Structure formats: structure tokens, C-alpha cells
Amino acid sequence: MMKRLTPWILVGPASLLVLAFLILPVGATLVETFADPKGWLAPYAAFFNSGFRRTVLYRTIEVSLITTILSVILGFIAAYVVAQMPARWKSIMIIAAVFPLLTGVVVRSFAWLILLGKNGILNNLLLSLGAISEPLTMLYTKGAVIAAMVYLFVPLMILTLAGVLEGIPKDVTEAASSLGAPPFAVFRQVILPLAMPGLIVGAVLVFTGSFTSYATPQLLGGESQMMMGTFLYQRAMVTFDWTGASTVAAIMVVVTITIVVLMTRLARRMNPMAA
Amino acid sequence: MRTTLHPALLMIASLIFAILIAPLFIILGASVSDTSYLTFPPQGFTLQWYSNIFEITAFRTTAITSLQIAFFGTFLALLIGIPAAYALNRFRVRLPSFLSNVFVLPILVPEIVLGFSLMKSITIGLDLPVYTTLLMGHTLLVLPYAVRVVGASLASFDFSVEEAAISLGCPPLKAFLTVVLPNISAGVIAAFILAFITSVNDVSISLFLTGPGVSTLPIQILAHMEQFFDPTIASVSVLLMLLTVGVMAIVEATLGLTFLTK
Numbered sequence: 265m266m267k268r269l270t271p272w273i274l275v276g277p278a279s280l281l282v283l284a285f286l287i288l289p290v291g292a293t294l295v296e297t298f299a300d301p302k303g304w305l306a307p308y309a310a311f312f313n314s315g316f317r318r319t320v321l322y323r324t325i326e327v328s329l330i331t332t333i334l335s336v337i338l339g340f341i342a343a344y345v346v347a348q349m350p351a352r353w354k355s356i357m358i359i360a361a362v363f364p365l366l367t368g369v370v371v372r373s374f375a376w377l378i379l380l381g382k383n384g385i386l387n388n389l390l391l392s393l394g395a396i397s398e399p400l401t402m403l404y405t406k407g408a409v410i411a412a413m414v415y416l417f418v419p420l421m422i423l424t425l426a427g428v429l430e431g432i433p434k435d436v437t438e439a440a441s442s443l444g445a446p447p448f449a450v451f452r453q454v455i456l457p458l459a460m461p462g463l464i465v466g467a468v469l470v471f472t473g474s475f476t477s478y479a480t481p482q483l484l485g486g487e488s489q490m491m492m493g494t495f496l497y498q499r500a501m502v503t504f505d506w507t508g509a510s511t512v513a514a515i516m517v518v519v520t521i522t523i524v525v526l527m528t529r530l531a532r533r534m535n536p537m538a539a
Numbered sequence: 540m541r542t543t544l545h546p547a548l549l550m551i552a553s554l555i556f557a558i559l560i561a562p563l564f565i566i567l568g569a570s571v572s573d574t575s576y577l578t579f580p581p582q583g584f585t586l587q588w589y590s591n592i593f594e595i596t597a598f599r600t601t602a603i604t605s606l607q608i609a610f611f612g613t614f615l616a617l618l619i620g621i622p623a624a625y626a627l628n629r630f631r632v633r634l635p636s637f638l639s640n641v642f643v644l645p646i647l648v649p650e651i652v653l654g655f656s657l658m659k660s661i662t663i664g665l666d667l668p669v670y671t672t673l674l675m676g677h678t679l680l681v682l683p684y685a686v687r688v689v690g691a692s693l694a695s696f697d698f699s700v701e702e703a704a705i706s707l708g709c710p711p712l713k714a715f716l717t718v719v720l721p722n723i724s725a726g727v728i729a730a731f732i733l734a735f736i737t738s739v740n741d742v743s744i745s746l747f748l749t750g751p752g753v754s755t756l757p758i759q760i761l762a763h764m765e766q767f768f769d770p771t772i773a774s775v776s777v778l779l780m781l782l783t784v785g786v787m788a789i790v791e792a793t794l795g796l797t798f799l800t801k
Contacts (some may be wrong), residue, residue, distance in 0.1 A: 271633050274626035277619040278682060285675045289660035290648055331548050338555050345552035348544055359787070360556045364563065366783045368740030369689045371776040374764070375562030378569050378577050378773070385565065385579050412596060447545075476649035479742045479761065493651050497746060502653055510659075513652040519647055 293510045294517065300507060306509040324491040327406060328474035329415040335470045336463060339421025347429035365419040373483045376412040404486040407490045412484045428462030464531040465492040492516055563780060570773035588774040598775060601759040607736035612677035613731055620685025621684055630695040642686040645679045650743035658747035669750035676744045681734035692726025728793050736786050
């Protein structure tokens with residue numbers, strides 16, 4: 265009897281924690297949006313009927329998509345080079361990627377506040393070069409949010425892809441080139457398809473991370489570039505509109521889970537090494 | 540995989556790595572500037588912003604809270620996560636397969652949604668103290684590290700060794716502690732480090748779980764930045780980066796940094 269229960273006793277405490285402090289509270293948040301006294305789906309109608317709220321959603325999608333595309337491109341180039349470097353350089357490059365990754369999001373976003381401010385380095389540099397005559401407003405723009413987010417996620421992309429690219433057997437690329445494939449064809453027809461599953465997993469991490477971020481849009485976007493995360497906080501803690509906040513939360517959950525489930529399934533199917 | 544690198548690729552990659560590191564040096568420079576606003580390159584040299592951190596009590600109290608929460612949250616997560624990871628590997632056939640997905644949920648559900656829901660249901664709904672909810676939130680946040688990173692170590696552990704110990708009369712708990720645990724220590728260390736640093740840096744869960752006298756350092760930094768734009772924040776950031784350096788040194792000494800690309 266005791267023996268049969270052992271597995272359950274071992275997973276019990278952790279499962280109960282997830283149940284009590286995640287499934288039930290988050291479930292309650294989602295259920296509330298469907299049990300509004302004003303009617304079934306009323307909170308969603310309110311959300312999508314408001315031009316401002318739609319703008320927040322579209323802006324969040326746009327910023328997350330651009331961030332994902334840029335992070336994938338930059339991360340791929342960097343990881344490709346890392347994978348081919350001799351061991352000593354490789355470890356230096358990995359340190360350069362891990363250090364920002366382990367430094368908090370607040371600190372890393374704050375760095376861009378110094379870079380892009382009115383007295384910031386970029387403005388001072390452009391002024392001293394004579395490229396501009398007065399400081400540009402770079403903070404609290406969409407560009408500032410995207411720049412900081414790409415900065416935030418490129419290290420993650422590098423580390424994800426460096427592992428994937430290192431795992432590609434040397435024989436495969438060598439076989440392609442010795443059979444006469446030019447370097448770009450090797451990249452497009454051999455390396456890219458083999459790296460695709462890892463690339464998709466990384467891209468999903470970047471997209472969902474950007475889509476649900478708070479600190480970066482708060483610091484670099486401010487009120488004028490509100491995104492889903494900052495909007496959720498504003499609804500909940502400034503205007504105390506909990507139904508509105510729960511609706512934003514529900515949309516975030518649906519979007520993230522849908523993307524994660526669909527894309528991991530796609531990544532699994534695309535893996536050419538798995539027969 | 541090794542082919543010859545195009546020089547242009549090498550240049551772009553070097554630029555990417557330079558841009559990854561440069562902003563962090565800029566923070567270091569800005570933290571010693573003898574000006575009342577943030578600027579770079581620093582003008583003059585002063586350590587007054589570092590002493591300023593210690594004069595603002597909120598930084599000290601929130602730093603202590605952050606470290607406490609990170610330590611106890613990680614400890615709790617390992618305490619319940621290691622048995623769960625063990626059971627999921629050892630008794631795979633006897634447990635329903637959806638169970639391992641349950642421990643992915645804290646990664647899947649957006650942190651900010653979790654923080655908001657915890658505030659609504661637990662802090663306000665159940666009237667639990669803010670500190671308790673904060674601790675539970677962080678335990679949940681880092682639970683996936685405990686279950687998955689330790690689980691990865693267990694996946695390559697040969698359980699017949701443990702069975703040998705038990706069949707020779709070793710009690711199961713002692714067999715776990717003296718046979719299994721030493722073999723998965725790398726996974727446990729990795730899980731501890733990753734969980735600890737994740738908890739210390741967290742913003743989105745803590746955001747909603749602060750109250751009178753309870754707040755974490757990242758939240759305090761955000762609050763300070765909304766009112767002041769002086770180099771104090773730069774000096775706090777430098778101290779946080781020192782913590783990162785310490786963590787990386789531990790990772791390098793115990794597991795090697797290449798561990799993180801796996």
C-alpha cells in the first residue's frame with residue numbers, strides 16, 4: 265500500500281503548490297472575465313471596442329514581432345561565429361553573452377536610459393559630430409523600447425542557438441561543400457534546416473518574453489508607448505479596474521499559450537534529424 | 540561544424556558582442572560621475588553615490604528582503620522540487636504523463652499575470668501576509684528550475700545503483716541521500732544558482748506583491764527611478780552586477796560556463 269503511494273507523496277507538495285498558488289488564482293482571473301455581470305464576453309467587447317486598448321494590443325504585437333526578428337538575426341550571426349571559434353575565444357564570447365543574461369532586466373533597461381536620454385551618450389555623440397544641432401527625443405519612443413528589448417533578448421538567442429549549431433555534425437556541412445555547394449547554399453540548405461527547431465524555440469521565448477514584459481516598456485516607453493504589461497499594471501494598481509486588468513491578463517495568457525503550443529509542435533515536426 | 544568564417548561575419552559578430560557588454564561599462568562609468576544627474580563619460584570622480592545607497596534605508600531593507608526571498612524561495616523549491624523530479628524519473632510509468640507538464644506552467648503563464656492573480660486571490664482574497672505571498676510567488680517562479688534541471692541530471696542516473704543499495708539493506712531515504720544525491724549534485728547546484736539569480740532579478744511577480752514595509756530591490760529601484768535621475772541607481776546597478784560576477788564565478792568553478800549553452 266505504502267509502496268503504491270510513494271510516487272504520489274513525492275510529487276504531492278510541488279503539485280499542491282502549483283495548484284493552490286497558480287492554477288486556482290490564475291484560473292480565477294480567467295473565469296472572472298467570463299462571468300461579468302454586464303454579460304458574457306462584455307469585458308472583451310469593452311476591450312476591443314476601445315481604440316486605445318486596441319492600439320496597446322497592436323503596439324505590443326508589433327514591438328514583440330520586430331524584437332523577435334531582430335533578435336533571431338543578430339543572435340544567429342553571433343551564435344554562428346561562436347560555434348566556429350577556437351575554444352579560448354568561444355569562452356570569452358559566451359561570458360559576454362551570459363553576463364548580460366544573468367544581470368537583471370531593470371539594470372539592463374536602465375543602461376538604455378543613460379544611452380538614449382537627452383544628456384545621453386548617443387545625443388552627446390551626435391551633437392559633437394555635428395550631425396544634429398539639438399538633442400533628439402529618443403526616450404519614450406517605440407524605437408527605444410525595441411532597442412532595449414533586442415538588447416535584452418539577443419544573449420538568450422545566442423546561447424540557445426550556439427548549443428544547436430555546435431550540435432550540427434561537421435561531416436554534414438563538409439559533405440555539402442565537398443560535393444560543390446557554395447557557402448550560402450550550405451547555410452540555406454543544410455545549416456538553417458538543422459537549426460530551425462532550436463531557432464523556433466528561441467524565437468518563441470523572445471516573442472512571449474516581449475509580449476508580457478513590464479520593466480522595459482515601463483522605463484523606456486512610459487505612458488506614451490504603453491504595452492500589455494504596463495497597461496495591465498495601470499488598470500490594476502492605478503485605476504483599480506480589476507475586470508479590465510483581468511481581461512488584459514486573459515488575452516496575454518491565451519496569446520502566449522497558443523503560440524508556445526503551436527510553435528513547439530511545429531519545431532518538433534521540422535526536426536530533420538528525428539526520424 | 541566548422542567552416543571558414545567570412546571576415547564581414549566576424550566583424551558583425553564582434554560588434555554584437557561589444558554592444559552587449561558596453562552598456563554595462565557605461566553604468567559603471569556613470570556611477571562615479573561627480574554630477575547630480577546621470578551622464579557618461581563621467582565628469583570628475585566620486586564614490587558618494589555608493590555611500591548614498593547606504594543612507595537610503597529603503598535600499599537596505601529591500602535588498603535584505605530580496606536576498607531572503609531568493610534564498611528561502613529557492614530552498615523551498617528544491618525541497619519540494621527534487622522529490623517531484625525524482626518521482627517523475629523513477630516512477631515514470633506509475634504517474635500520469637500530464638504531471639510533468641504541470642511543472643512547466645510557471646514558465647508558460649506570464650509572470651505578470653501570475654503576480655496579479657496572486658495579489659487578487661491570495662493577498663486580498665485569503666488575507667495572507669504580503670511577505671508570505673511574495674515568498675510563495677518566488678517559490679513557484681523558480682520551481683521549474685528545481686524540477687527540470689535536477690530532472691535532467693536524474694534522467695542520466697542509473698537507478699539500478701540505488702536499487703542495489705536498497706536490496707543490500709539500505710533504507711530508501713538513506714539510499715537517496717548517500718547514493719542518488721551525490722550523483723545529481725551538479726544539477727542541484729545549477730538549479731540553485733539559476734533559481735537564486737532569477738528570483739533576485741524578478742520584477743513582474745514582485746510588482747503586485749509589495750506592501751507596507753515589504754518590497755524587493757528591483758521594485759525599489761524602479762520606484763526610485765521615477766522620482767530621481769541621479770547616479771545612485773547606477774551604483775546600485777553596479778553592486779547587482781557584482782552579484783552576477785560572483786554567480787558566474789561559482790558556475791565556472793562548479794560546472795563550467797559552457798553548461799549554459801546546453
